[in-house]
Amino acid sequence: xxxxxxxAVRSKDHGRRAQSMVQDRMSRIAAVxxxxxxxxxxxxxxxxxxxxxxxxxxxxxxSGWVRAPxxxxxxxxxxxxxxxxxxxxxxxxxxxxxxxxxxxxxxxAMADSVTRANPLVPVYRSRSDSIASVRTRLAAxxxxxxxxxxxxxxxxxWALIGSDTLLRAPVAVSTDETLAYARKTWRFETPRGVRTxxxxxxxxxxxxxxxxxxxxxREHALKLAVMKPGxxxxxxxxxxxVRNGEVGVIDQSGEFALLPTDEEIIFDSTLFVxxxxxxxxRIEGELGAHMLxxxxxxxxxxxxxxxxxxxxxxxxxxxxxxxDIEWLYDMLPVGTKIYIY
Numbered sequence: 001x002x003x004x005x006x007x008a009v010r011s012k013d014h015g016r017r018a019q020s021m022v023q024d025r026m027s028r029i030a031a032v033x034x035x036x037x038x039x040x041x042x043x044x045x046x047x048x049x050x051x052x053x054x055x056x057x058x059x060x061x062x063s064g065w066v067r068a069p070x071x072x073x074x075x076x077x078x079x080x081x082x083x084x085x086x087x088x089x090x091x092x093x094x095x096x097x098x099x100x101x102x103x104x105x106x107x108x109a110m111a112d113s114v115t116r117a118n119p120l121v122p123v124y125r126s127r128s129d130s131i132a133s134v135r136t137r138l139a140a141x142x143x144x145x146x147x148x149x150x151x152x153x154x155x156x157x158w159a160l161i162g163s164d165t166l167l168r169a170p171v172a173v174s175t176d177e178t179l180a181y182a183r184k185t186w187r188f189e190t191p192r193g194v195r196t197x198x199x200x201x202x203x204x205x206x207x208x209x210x211x212x213x214x215x216x217x218r219e220h221a222l223k224l225a226v227m228k229p230g231x232x233x234x235x236x237x238x239x240x241x242v243r244n245g246e247v248g249v250i251d252q253s254g255e256f257a258l259l260p261t262d263e264e265i266i267f268d269s270t271l272f273v274x275x276x277x278x279x280x281x282r283i284e285g286e287l288g289a290h291m292l293x294x295x296x297x298x299x300x301x302x303x304x305x306x307x308x309x310x311x312x313x314x315x316x317x318x319x320x321x322x323x324d325i326e327w328l329y330d331m332l333p334v335g336t337k338i339y340i341y
Contacts, residue, residue: 122153125176125189132192133341139194140339148300148328148338150318152190155310157320159328167327170310172303172319181214182224188315195294195338200329204291204301206283211315213273216264223270235268247280288322290329294338301325 124130133152140149140160149158152173159167174190217224225232231250232240239250247265248258259265261279265272274280288302303309303319313319320328 129192136193136339136341140341143337143339146332146336148332148336150338150340152192152340155312157318157324159331166331167324169320169324172308172311172313174314174316175312179211179214179218181218184210184214186211186214186315190314190316190318190340191298192340195298195340197292197332197334197336197338198295199293200332200334201291201293202329203284203289204287206286207276207281208283209297210273213264213271217271220271222266224273225270226273227265227275229275232272240265240267240272242275242278245277245279247274247278288320288325290325292325292328292332300328300338 122130122133124133137149140147144162146159146161149160150156150171155171155173157167157169157171158165174188177188179186179188214224216222227240227242227247230241234240234249237252240247241250241256242248243256246258246261248256250256259280261282265274265280285304287299288304291299291301293299297316299317300320301317302322302325305313305319306321308314308319309321
């Protein structure tokens with residue numbers, strides 16, 4: 001349907017858009033890769049000069065033997081016989097270019113290695129946030145029992161028992177952004193501190209909070225309205241109503257027609273928020289196949305948005321890869337402590 005006259009299909013990410021945060025680490029990675037690129041260009045230039053030299057007439061020494069420059073790329077599969085045969089032939093331009101490409105690839109790999117080894121510069125929201133981070137990490141280090149430790153700056157999760165690491169996994173963390181719409185404000189942060197797993201669920205269903213609808217309304221320049229108990233009147237005389245847990249439209253003749261449950265409810269350029277408990281307020285698959293609940297809406301869960309793992313992309317929850325959250329679901333009992341620093 002047209003989104004100004006009927007239902008509009010939910011956005012692909014159901015409002016959980018991956019919004020990468022540009023932090024200090026990115027600038028450091030960019031700096032290292034810029035240096036690597038400069039070195040790579042220099043090596044390619046040297047290789048090009050060597051190639052040009054090979055194209056010129058070869059010099060002859062006093063013995064009459066022809067000498068030509070040779071740059072040959074070696075592989076782990078080379079044998080002595082191969083190298084003997086190789087010496088009998090003349091070098092080719094492809095060998096020269098291959099060697100240059102190999103060198104460039106090695107430089108890039110070295111740059112990436114340096115980047116990974118280079119620790120992140122910690123970023124905190126406030127002085128109290130930094131203090132909470134230090135205290136939480138110290139508490140996690142003192143703990144000996146089975147526990148989860150999460151670094152928001154490193155975007156990493158560890159499952160530990162004593163000093164042993166049972167699992168290490170990348171995670172997606174909060175964007176730390178603010179949404180302001182219709183005189184309301186929401187702040188999307190993963191809280192630092194110690195939390196506890198209070199519940200576990202398989203195949204969880206997401207109940208979108210109000211901010212989800214505010215995001216969609218702002219993105220599509222729509223007004224926002226909450227459905228009223230009973231009937232919500234529309235400008236053309238029809239009305240929205242809930243029957244048997246599903247939202248539908250009552251026309252002028254009194255006939256009730258159900259609305260699609262996988263679409264937002266949009267009429268008169270207004271996005272209507274369905275009541276909690278209705279089928280229209282449930283989104284399946286958004287939290288993956290497993291979920292750990294730590295209370296107050298802060299969850300550890302899977303995600304269909306695989307590329308967001310390792311980024312700042314969530315509204316406060318911790319997202320994990322399917323295999324990692326399944327491992328946590330199977331191995332961690334309710335009551336396990338989670339240290340977020």
